[in-house]
Amino acid sequence: MTEGQYRHVYVVIEHIDGKLIPASLEMLGEARRLFDDYNKRYNLNEKVVAVLLGHNIKDLSKTLIEHGADAVVVADHPNLKDLINVIQTKVVNQITLSKEVAEKVEPSYANEYLRPRYMFFAADSIGRHLSSTVLADLDSGLASDVNKLVISDMSITHHIKTGGKPLMYDKTLEMYRVDFSGFLWTTILCLDNRNEKISVREYSPQACNIIPGAFQPIDPDPSRKGIIIDFEPKFDDADLKIKVLSQTFVKSEVDFENYKTIVGFGKGIQAAPEKNIKLVEEFANLIGAQVGITLPISKNVFSASPATTSTYMIPARVIGTSGSKVGPMLYFAIGLSGAQQHLAGMEESGFVIAINTDEESPIKDASDIFLKGRMEDVLPLLMAEIKKEPQLVKAK
């Protein structure tokens, strides 16, 4: 491998209705933290490059620089107004493979530049799709639903990749994801083939899509400097055959995607619905969590104040087969039994903590920690302990 062929981390930015989605800034924050350390460790000057596609979106560049981008490559074109995967894939790859862009990003690395070293996408419906098609075109690997990243040098011994010999792989991106309902951390590596007897080839970029909410953005700094690179995309007539005739963004009343923690509650609130929902609300606010419910809660089986009813006892908060499917890092199941239909909506959670009076409830088998007790007793104790640990407070 020629060391200089692979440079920088390219972060593919998403926006809706002219606004950046939180996951874009979170990915930039993590890229910034990783690359500050990376450049120091390896004595390099590689960049965090934001890739921004759309129409009339150039104004967003400044925010991206304030949030950690060294360079923003902007493809601002009427053909990019709508989210059409084949077109987006094509333009993202025109940018990633462009020597002219690389020359502007960091001239000293431009001569040998072939591709990005790393690429990040958001693990939402748009980013998951786009990352798979971009990486298929680039013929490299992709890890999905990642929530921890480390760059390290590691010795790998593998019967196919290295022919059974220990070989050093420098600047390897360790991409972690939670599997088997949180019982296992899987580390995914995108490694070159270095077994001369079988095949030798390099895989770059090392790419992943990242769970929204997994990382924190950095504090915006209006004095940060970065460059904005205008990119003129090229289209074939064939690309433009697909036309979006009309488009409506259906906004969910409740945002589950951008929360690391979700607190779900069920009929266990029954002893004092208003008071207990307020308790759940206080707990969720303390830890920066979104609130979900079981189906019966949305059916007005309990009476509460109009404000509580209209905020919490609504179909948009239902988790399960009749509502949303969620996959936060942490799910609190409070006073809910864990019916099949509910489990189907939260079984991809990384870690589950249940609070329930009945240890025969099915939620016990679906949880990593089962706290036996009344929510009215357990939640205040939990909140008192959390308040002693400032880093746990408001950990959205």
Ligand SMILES: Cc1cc2nc3c(=O)[nH]c(=O)nc-3n(C[C@H](O)[C@H](O)[C@H](O)COP(=O)(O)OP(=O)(O)OC[C@H]3O[C@@H](n4cnc5c(N)ncnc54)[C@H](O)[C@@H]3O)c2cc1C
């Ligand atoms: C076609 C169909 C679709 C459905 N879709 C969904 C769906 O999408 N989502 C969904 O959630 N349900 C759905 N359901 C309903 C589902 O089958 C269950 O009836 C429902 O999930 C149960 O809700 P729950 O856990 O709140 O209540 P319960 O099953 O009554 O459980 C209440 C729990 O609270 C505990 N508890 C009681 N008091 C306390 C206390 N003080 N402190 C702590 N714990 C306490 C109890 O031990 C019990 O485990 C669907 C059903 C059907 C038929």
